[in-house]
Structure formats: structure tokens, C-alpha cells
Amino acid sequence: MSAPTTESRAQFRRGPEARRMSRARGVRDDVTSKVIVGIIVLILLLLLGLPLSQLVTRALGPDGREVLLGFFTDPNHRAVLANSLMLGAIVGVTGTAVGFIVAFTQVRVKFRGKRALHLIALIPIVSPPFAVATAAITLFGRNGYISSNLLGIQGDIYGLHGLVFVYTLSFFPVAYMNFKGMLENLDPSLEEAASGLGAGKLKILLTVTFPMLLPGFAASFLVLFVEGIADLSNPLVLGGDYAVLSTRAYFAMTGDFNIGAGAAYSLMLVLPALLVFLVQRYWLNRKKVTAVTGKPSGRMQAISAPSVRIPSLILTAGIVAVIALVYLTVILGGFQRVPGVNNELTLDHFEFVLTGIGSQAMRDTITLALIAAPVAGVLGMLIGWLVTRKLKRFAGLLDFAGMLGTAFPGTVLGIGYAIAFLVPTTVLGIEILPPLAGGAAAFGGAIAIVMVFTVRSLPPGQRTGIAALSQIDSSIDEASTSLGAGSATTFRRVTLPLIRPAFATALTFATARSMTSLSPIIFLTTPEIKILTSQILAEVDNGRYGNAFAYCTVLVIIVLLLITLVNFLLRKVVHRGNQFDA
Amino acid sequence: MLESTRSAVEPVNTGGVILRKVTKRYGTKTSTPAAVADFDLDIEPGEFITFLGPSGCGKTTTLRMIAGFESISSGSIEVDGLDMTSVPPNMRPMSMVFQSYALFPHLSVRENIAYGLKIKKMPAARIADDIESILAIMNLSGLADRSPRELSGGQQQRVALARALVMRPKILLFDEPLSNLDAKLREQMRLEIRQLQRRLGITSIFVTHDQDEAMNMSDRIVVMSKGRIEQVAEPSVVYRHPESMFVADFVGKANFLDVEVQRMHDDGTAEVQVLGVTVRVPSHEDVRKEDPVQLLVRPESVRITIGSPDSRRAGVGTVLGSVFYGSSVEYEIETESGNLLVSIADPDVDRLIPTGCEVSIRLEENRTWLLPDLHA
Ligand SMILES: Nc1ncnc2c1ncn2[C@@H]1O[C@H](COP(=O)(O)OP(=O)(O)O)[C@@H](O)[C@H]1O
Numbered sequence: 009m010s011a012p013t014t015e016s017r018a019q020f021r022r023g024p025e026a027r028r029m030s031r032a033r034g035v036r037d038d039v040t041s042k043v044i045v046g047i048i049v050l051i052l053l054l055l056l057g058l059p060l061s062q063l064v065t066r067a068l069g070p071d072g073r074e075v076l077l078g079f080f081t082d083p084n085h086r087a088v089l090a091n092s093l094m095l096g097a098i099v100g101v102t103g104t105a106v107g108f109i110v111a112f113t114q115v116r117v118k119f120r121g122k123r124a125l126h127l128i129a130l131i132p133i134v135s136p137p138f139a140v141a142t143a144a145i146t147l148f149g150r151n152g153y154i155s156s157n158l159l160g161i162q163g164d165i166y167g168l169h170g171l172v173f174v175y176t177l178s179f180f181p182v183a184y185m186n187f188k189g190m191l192e193n194l195d196p197s198l199e200e201a202a203s204g205l206g207a208g209k210l211k212i213l214l215t216v217t218f219p220m221l222l223p224g225f226a227a228s229f230l231v232l233f234v235e236g237i238a239d240l241s242n243p244l245v246l247g248g249d250y251a252v253l254s255t256r257a258y259f260a261m262t263g264d265f266n267i268g269a270g271a272a273y274s275l276m277l278v279l280p281a282l283l284v285f286l287v288q289r290y291w292l293n294r295k296k297v298t299a300v301t302g303k304p305s306g307r308m309q310a311i312s313a314p315s316v317r318i319p320s321l322i323l324t325a326g327i328v329a330v331i332a333l334v335y336l337t338v339i340l341g342g343f344q345r346v347p348g349v350n351n352e353l354t355l356d357h358f359e360f361v362l363t364g365i366g367s368q369a370m371r372d373t374i375t376l377a378l379i380a381a382p383v384a385g386v387l388g389m390l391i392g393w394l395v396t397r398k399l400k401r402f403a404g405l406l407d408f409a410g411m412l413g414t415a416f417p418g419t420v421l422g423i424g425y426a427i428a429f430l431v432p433t434t435v436l437g438i439e440i441l442p443p444l445a446g447g448a449a450a451f452g453g454a455i456a457i458v459m460v461f462t463v464r465s466l467p468p469g470q471r472t473g474i475a476a477l478s479q480i481d482s483s484i485d486e487a488s489t490s491l492g493a494g495s496a497t498t499f500r501r502v503t504l505p506l507i508r509p510a511f512a513t514a515l516t517f518a519t520a521r522s523m524t525s526l527s528p529i530i531f532l533t534t535p536e537i538k539i540l541t542s543q544i545l546a547e548v549d550n551g552r553y554g555n556a557f558a559y560c561t562v563l564v565i566i567v568l569l570l571i572t573l574v575n576f577l578l579r580k581v582v583h584r585g586n587q588f589d590a
Numbered sequence: 591m592l593e594s595t596r597s598a599v600e601p602v603n604t605g606g607v608i609l610r611k612v613t614k615r616y617g618t619k620t621s622t623p624a625a626v627a628d629f630d631l632d633i634e635p636g637e638f639i640t641f642l643g644p645s646g647c648g649k650t651t652t653l654r655m656i657a658g659f660e661s662i663s664s665g666s667i668e669v670d671g672l673d674m675t676s677v678p679p680n681m682r683p684m685s686m687v688f689q690s691y692a693l694f695p696h697l698s699v700r701e702n703i704a705y706g707l708k709i710k711k712m713p714a715a716r717i718a719d720d721i722e723s724i725l726a727i728m729n730l731s732g733l734a735d736r737s738p739r740e741l742s743g744g745q746q747q748r749v750a751l752a753r754a755l756v757m758r759p760k761i762l763l764f765d766e767p768l769s770n771l772d773a774k775l776r777e778q779m780r781l782e783i784r785q786l787q788r789r790l791g792i793t794s795i796f797v798t799h800d801q802d803e804a805m806n807m808s809d810r811i812v813v814m815s816k817g818r819i820e821q822v823a824e825p826s827v828v829y830r831h832p833e834s835m836f837v838a839d840f841v842g843k844a845n846f847l848d849v850e851v852q853r854m855h856d857d858g859t860a861e862v863q864v865l866g867v868t869v870r871v872p873s874h875e876d877v878r879k880e881d882p883v884q885l886l887v888r889p890e891s892v893r894i895t896i897g898s899p900d901s902r903r904a905g906v907g908t909v910l911g912s913v914f915y916g917s918s919v920e921y922e923i924e925t926e927s928g929n930l931l932v933s934i935a936d937p938d939v940d941r942l943i944p945t946g947c948e949v950s951i952r953l954e955e956n957r958t959w960l961l962p963d964l965h966a
């Protein structure tokens with residue numbers, strides 16, 4: 009070995025050159041990762057950092073400080089804060105309870121029609137804002153079908169109780185999905201052990217099953233609490249005298265043009281939302297792992313004991329009936345001249361929606377959502393890839409930053425964007441970006457809307473990416489490296505094709521979410537760009553419920569078509585298509 | 591066939607690897623023991639070398655440092671005189687075959703094999719040629735358009751190997767590539783890999799914890815324990831003249847008998863008292879007359895016959911039990927120097943020695959090996 013052969017000496021002579029080459033290529037590959045990290049950090053700074061820092065700056069400015077101080081000194085301000093917290097807390101409890109009842113019935117109780125129940129429980133997720141609120145007014149309001157026609161009373165749906173009703177119905181599916189997953193993953197051997205010790209079904213549930221779900225109750229409560237205080241659309245329609253932070257922020261921005269006050273109200277919304285986000289991320293997620301074993305050791309038996317079955321079925325049937333009533337009202341209302349008042353059938357509303365302003369709104373909304381979805385998807389996948397494969401020390405930080413889009417309520421993002429992007433972006437006095445939002449900006453302010461859609465769609469893409477990537481063995485990546493591929497090539501040619509199905513599913517739902525969200529974009533719409541949800545708001549505001557219902561129906565159909573289309577395409581690509589069933 | 595072989599992978603006289611004081615520490619704490627410590631090894635071009643050792647001894651870590659998937663904490667790795675430290679894994683002139691095969695599930699067999707060539711930006715016509723010849727060499731010709739999941743374990747293994755070979759690496763790295771195959775297939779693949787490697791002359795580094803695999807395939811074996819090299823030698827030397835009792839025990843079955851050294855000879859042999867008789871045996875150079883020693887006796891290097899000792903060089907023992915393997919039978923025999931496992935090849939099934947029987951024992955002295963007993 010010590011005496012080199014002629015060949016190896018020849019090799020050695022070629023050495024330095026080869027060495028220089030491989031160094032250069034190697035450095036380039038290393039640089040690729042670093043550049044990607046740099047670009048992503050810049051994008052996140054632009055999408056999240058800039059609007060939020062501007063929001064905080066304005067909230068701490070003179071106008072904002074007045075409002076913030078008001079929360080300590082002014083009983084009116086304090087009442088608004090208390091209203092928001094109260095609403096969040098009540099909805100947290102009612103939504104969790106309803107979600108749990110439906111999930112429990114779905115997973116554990118013996119009955120026929122599980123698939124139908126599942127689909128019905130998911131309807132509110134894809135339904136646009138206002139659908140439930142407007143239907144509630146039509147049913148239970150001053151001239152409601154039920155309140156005045158059936159019961160002969162003057163209904164009053166406006167205020168806290170109306171909001172709780174609407175929120176519970178709108179948000180319980182989140183709790184339902186959460187509990188459904190937990191219940192399906194519970195280890196049946198625990199219950200079997202308890203029944204071996206002679207405990208009855210009801211007793212087992214109360215002493216064994218429910219305690220194990222405690223983290224799930226806590227998580228659902230927190231999520232719904234945040235949804236409850238963050239939502240803007242329902243209090244706008246149904247709030248009446250019940251003032252909450254989000255409506256205050258909205259009126260400050262759009263009515264008084266007091267940007268500082270709007271920012272200050274938003275800041276108050278951020279604090280609880282961020283706190284809940286942190287609690288969930290660093291505390292509950294850990295708890296959940298210990299409470300539920302990943303691999304069930306058998307199939308859980310469906311319960312047929314009447315003591316459990318009958319109450320569960322009655323409650324669930326009641327909930328299903330209410331959902332059905334609300335959405336039938338929506339569908340039917342689109343065909344009635346003045347829903348609830350003049351029930352003459354007509355196609356005018358659909359004509360308005362499909363041919364007039366409505367058709368532009370549909371085109372704009374779908375276009376912008378479809379532009380944002382792939383951007384968010386690629387970003388989410390890149391972050392997922394960096395987090396699982398490339399970064400070690402900063403992986404947690406990057407993951408956290410990407411998920412912030414879920415931590416900030418839509419109202420807050422919208423106001424932050426309005427503040428940051430209505431004016432040119434400057435760094436050290438040099439203008440680096442023109443205004444991106446508002447009618448005067450390029451594309452009628454569409455860029456800011458796409459950006460806000462992107463931020464909102466990033467977390468689901470990122471979460472899916474991380475889950476999918478952690479299922480791909482790292483030796484697959486290494487095999488690609490060993491065959492000469494650099495990081496970027498490996499990502500493009502191996503990783504991306506393998507995670508594509510999961511990716512597409514996540515994107516579909518993200519797109520659906522973009523199309524049905526109101527609070528972030530209501531601050532960014534312009535006369536040039538029409539967004540469906542803000543068009544619905546306009547119709548509701550003017551009392552043209554028929555048009556609003558027609559819009560809702562059309563929007564739901566678009567979303568369902570999109571989901572079906574993606575499912576269909578995936579089924580053709582992926583053999584085991586049923587894994588993508590919602 | 592020969593022509594196609596040449597076009598796919600031409601034999602090269604490169605691929606020498608030098609490892610100098612290579613050390614790997616996971617984590618930053620100096621208190622954690624090194625996963626690999628002061629690993630020194632010169633691998634000749636074209637050599638088939640095996641890292642052998644119990645699980646957790648650092649074989650995979652060493653291999654992955656050579657491949658560049660793990661950084662080295664200190665020391666250096668050279669390939670053909672070129673320092674690899676700053677060369678990223680995708681630029682190193684080597685290909686790895688993984689335990690899980692790591693075939694790309696979304697690509698067909700052909701696309702899997704073409705993957706690296708496309709990255710090299712090789713012209714399509716040459717890629718097609720190279721793939722055809724490697725498919726022929728690996729007996730995969732009919733399977734080119736299948737997806738990996740439509741292949742048996744042995745076929746997947748072949749595709750993984752073909753995918754690595756077609757890159758014409760200077761060095762092939764294997765991490766326990768046969769451990770997912772059943773016993774029959776494993777033996778067949780050993781042979782195939784070895785023949786192919788000989789024919790193509792590619793330097794190969796093979797990680798295994800299976801001593802048979804190491805014995806069958808290697809030019810030299812590196813026996814490792816707790817992150818350190820115990821011995822580097824040809825299989826026969828590792829088997830006959832192990833450096834330590836650890837090596838002797840890990841490679842093959844071993845009896846260690848208590849012996850007393852009576853005299854050391856200059857020719858590397860020693861006169862020892864064992865089983866009540868005096869014999870002259872080859873000895874490790876570290877053996878000192880006054881230090882504790884053990885005599886390594888392989889089970890097949892012992893002759894036994896029923897009855898009392900028949901010569902002055904034969905000892906005595908009692909059969910404690912026997913295990914029948916078909917092609918051989920193993921007896922456990924109690925002696926004054928300790929219990930002794932004896933393997934008799936091709937036994938006469940009608941005349942197995944019953945338990946409790948007294949036997950005369952003769953060691954084949956030249957096949958034994960005197961070792962210092964470091965545990966004593
Ligand atoms: N990524 C890692 N992080 C920390 N310790 C590791 C890692 N990989 C291996 N080790 C440790 O290094 C030692 C050697 O491991 P390895 O090289 O995999 O052994 P072998 O392949 O011989 O079974 C073991 O003690 C193992 O626990």
C-alpha cells in the first residue's frame with residue numbers, strides 16, 4: 009500500500025485539480041441549502057414579520073396607546089374585552105361538547121349511517137361565513153320562519169346567545185375531528201381491562217375513557233376559544249349591541265379610519281391567540297403523545313348498551329337536525345324572493361350571482377386562491393424539508409415561524425397587511441417595494457390578497473409536508489446523494505414526487521379555506537378586485553339575503569367540486585385512494 | 591458478455607482508501623465515549639474488505655464517515671491520495687448499497703438505475719447502453735419496467751447493486767445488504783457479489799455482523815469492538831491466529847482451555863501442560879511464560895475416541911451431552927482443563943458416543959493457538 013502503483017500516482021497527480029472541482033461543487037451544494045433558508049426567512053419576514061411589526065408599531069403609537077390605556081381605565085373598553093373573552097369561553101365549552109358528542113357517537117356507538125353523519129358534521133368546515141348567521145336570522149329573527157310563523161313570537165337572535173348558537177354550529181367540526189382521531193386511537197385493552205374487573209359500560213366511560221381524553225378537551229376548548237374571539241364575520245351580522253374586539257377593530261379601520269385604534273384592538277386579539285398557540289404547541293402536544301398510544305392493539309367494540317347508546321343517539325340526532333335545518337334554509341333561501349318574508353320561488357338571485365358582479369367575484373376569488381395555493385404549498389414543503397432533513401439547531405425555530413399563520417387571527421393579519429402594504433415598503437429610507445394593497449397598487453391590490461392567502465395556507469402545507477417527510481426513510485435521500493445528486497436535485501427528483509399526494513390534499517383544503525375566509529381580506533379588497541366573501545357581506549348588510557344565500561350555495565359547490573376533482577386526480581395516481589377520504 | 595461487462599464498468603486500478611486516526615464522537619460532550627476511535631486502516635485498490643463486529647461497535651458509523659454522510663470528529667480519510675474531508679457525499683467517487691435497498695419507489699427498475707447517470711448528464715444513448723449491459727450482468731433483463739414493489743427481496747437487492755455499479759464508482763460501500771434476505775438467498779448473493787467484485791475489481795467495503803459472510807467474501811476482515819479495531823487480517827488468519835480472545839470468540843466457535851506454560855521456544859511455539867499431557871503449540875507473540883494464558887481450540891481440531899487415552903499425547907474426558915446437526919455432531923466434554931466442545935464432521939449415525947462415556951482426547955496441536963488471557 010505504501011508504494012503507490014503507477015496508476016494511483018497518476019491519480020495523485022490529477023489530484024489538486026479534481027480537488028478544486030469537487031470543492032467548488034460541494035460548496036455550491038452547501039450554498040443551495042443556505043440560500044433556500046435565506047430566501048424563506050426573507051419571505052416569512054415579508055409575509056409575517058413586516059405586517060406584524062407595523063401593527064405593533066401603530067398600536068403603540070399615539071392613537072393606539074389611547075385605546076390600550078383605555079383597557080385599564082375606561083369601563084367601555086373593558087366591557088368589550090370582557091365580551092370577547094366571555095364569547096370565546098362559552099363557545100369553547102359548547103363547541104367542544106357538541107364536537108365530542110358527535111365524535112363519540114360516530115366512533116363508539118353502534119348505529120347505521122356513519123358515513124352520512126361524518127359528511128354532515130363536516131359541512132360547516134367548507135361553508136362560507138354568514139351562511140349560518142344569515143340562516144339563523146331567517147329562522148329565528150324578528151320575522152323568522154320559526155320564531156314568528158311557527159311560534160308567533162318576535163324572535164331576537166342578535167347578541168351573545170345568537171353568536172354562541174352560530175359559533176357552536178360553525179366551529180364544532182374542529183372539535184369533532186380532534187376527538188374522532190383520539191377516540192379511534194385509544195388503546196382498547198384499557199377498557200377491556202376495566203370491563204374484566206366488572207365495571208359497567210357507563211362506569212368505564214366515566215372513569216377510564218373520559219379521563220384519557222382530557223388533553224383533547226383542553227385542546228378543543230383552546231382552539232374554539234381563539235376562533236370565538238377572533239372571528240369577525242358573525243359579530244358583524246349578528247352582534248347587535250354586543251361589541252367585541254374584532255368588530256371594534258373593523259369599525260375603527262373602516263368607519264373612523266383610525267388605524268392606530270384598529271391596530272390596538274388587534275393587538276389585544278393577538279395576545280390570547282398567541283398564548284393558546286404556544287400552550288398547544290409546547291404543552292398539549294406532548295401530553296397527547298403519552299395519553300394515546302400510536303398503535304391500537306385491537307379494534308374497539310361498538311357500544312350497544314342502551315344506557316350509553318340512547319342518550320348519544322338522541323343528542324346527535326338533534327344536532328344533525330339543526331345542521332340540516334340551517335343548510336336547507338341556505339339552499340332554499342337562494343330560490344326565494346325574500347327568504348322568510350316572501351317565499352315565492354325565483355331564479356333571480358342565482359342569475360345575479362352567476363352573471364352579474366358575482367361572476368367576476370367568482371373568477372377573482374378562484375384565481376387568487378389558486379395562485380396562492382401552490383406558492384404556499386411549495387413554501388410549506390420547503391420548510392418541512394429543511395426542518396426534517398437539513399437543519400438541526402434552527403429546525404424548531406423555522407417550524408415555529410411557518411406555523412405562525414395559524415396563531416394570528418385573520419382580522420389581525422388583515423389589519424397588519426393594510427397598515428404595512430398600503431404604503432411603499434422602505435428599508436433605511438430606500439423604497440424597496442411599491443404599495444401592494446389598495447386600489448392604487450398594481451393589479452388592484454391583488455398581490456396583498458394573494459400574500460395573505462399564502463400565509464393562511466402555509467401551515468397546513470407545512471404540517472402535511474413534515475408528516476409525509478418523516479415517513480420517508482432517510483436512506484432514500486442518502487441513496488440519491490450517493491448517486492451524485494445534490495440537496496436540491498434530491499428534493500426535486502425524489503422527495504417531491506414522493507410527498508406529492510399528501511401535498512395536493514393539503515393544498516385543496518388550504519384553497520378551500522382561502523376561498524371561504526373573510527376576516528383577513530375584508531381589509532384588503534378594492535373596487536377592482538371582488539372577493540366572494542366580501543360580496544356576501546355586502547348583500548347581507550343590505551338585507552338581500554336571497555343573494556347572500558345564492559352566493560353561499562355557489563361557493564360551497566365550487567369548494568366541493570375542487571375537493572372532488574383533486575380526490576379524483578389523486579385516485580388515478582395513487583393506488584390506495586381511500587386514504588385521502590376526508 | 592465480456593464486452594458488455596467492459597462497457598458497463600471497466601476494471602480500474604484505483605480506489606485505495608486510507609483512514610488515519612479517524613474518530614467519531616456523537617454530541618459535543620467529551621464524556622460520551624467515542625462511537626469510533628483512532629481508526630487506522632489502509633485499503634488496497636480492488637480489495638474486498640469487511641468490517642465485522644457485534645451490533646453497536648461502530649461499523650456503520652465508520653462506513654458512513656467514508657461515504658461522507660457523517661462528519662468525522664478528528665482524523666482524515668483519503669481516497670487515491672485525495673483528502674475527502676471537504677468533499678460532500680455526492681461528490682465522492684463511491685456508491686453505497688443500503689440495508690433497506692433504498693430503491694426509489696416512484697421509479698421503475700430502469701429509472702432507478704438510470705438515476706445517477708442522468709445526474710451525471712450522460713448522453714441518453716449511452717445511458718441506455720449502460721443500463722442494458724448492467725441489467726444483463728445482474729440477471730435483471732426481463733424486469734426493467736417493473737416497479738420496485740413488484741420485485742422479490744433478492745431482485746430488489748440486485749437492482750440496488752446494479753444502480754450502484756452502473757455509476758462506475760471507485761469504491762462500493764455495503765451496509766449489511768444481505769440481512770433482509772432468507773438464508774438460502776443470502777448465501778447465493780454472497781457468492782454473486784463476490785464474483786462480480788472480483789471481475790470488476792472495484793474496491794469494496796462491506797459491513798456485517800455475520801462472521802460467515804465475512805469469512806466467505808473478504809480479502810481481509812477488520813474485526814471491531816467498542817469503536818476500536820481488534821484485528822485486521824485475512825479470514826484464515828483471523829480464524830486461526832486471532833489477536834485476542836474477543837476475536838477468537840466472535841469469529842467461529844471457540845474453546846478456551848486453562849493451560850500452564852512450561853517453556854517458550856524461539857520459533858514462536860510454547861510447551862504447555864493441558865488435559866494432563868504436555869504438547870507444543872503455536873503461540874501469540876505477546877504470550878509471556880509467567881502471565882495467564884488460554885489455549886484456543888476450535889471444535890473441529892479435536893479427535894476423540896471411546897475409551898481410555900491411547901497414547902502419551904492424549905488426554906481424558908467425559909461426554910456431558912451431544913447435539914446432532916446432520917452433517918456433524920457436537921459433543922460437550924468435561925475435562926480437567928475445562929469443558930470442551932468437539933465437532934465431528936460426517937458422523938456415523940449408528941455409532942454416536944453416548945452421554946457419560948469416557949473418551950480419549952487428542953488435540954491437533956498445530957491448529958491450536960496460545961493467547962494471553964487479558965481478563966484474568
Ligand atoms: N446518530 C447517532 N447519534 C448518536 N449516537 C449514535 C448515532 N448513530 C450511532 N450512534 C452510536 O454509535 C455507536 C456505534 O453505532 P453503529 O456505527 O451504528 O454500530 P454498528 O453499525 O456497528 O451496529 C453506538 O453506540 C450507537 O449507539
Ligand SMILES: [Mg+2]
Pocket residue numbers: 646649650651
Ligand atoms: Mg450498523
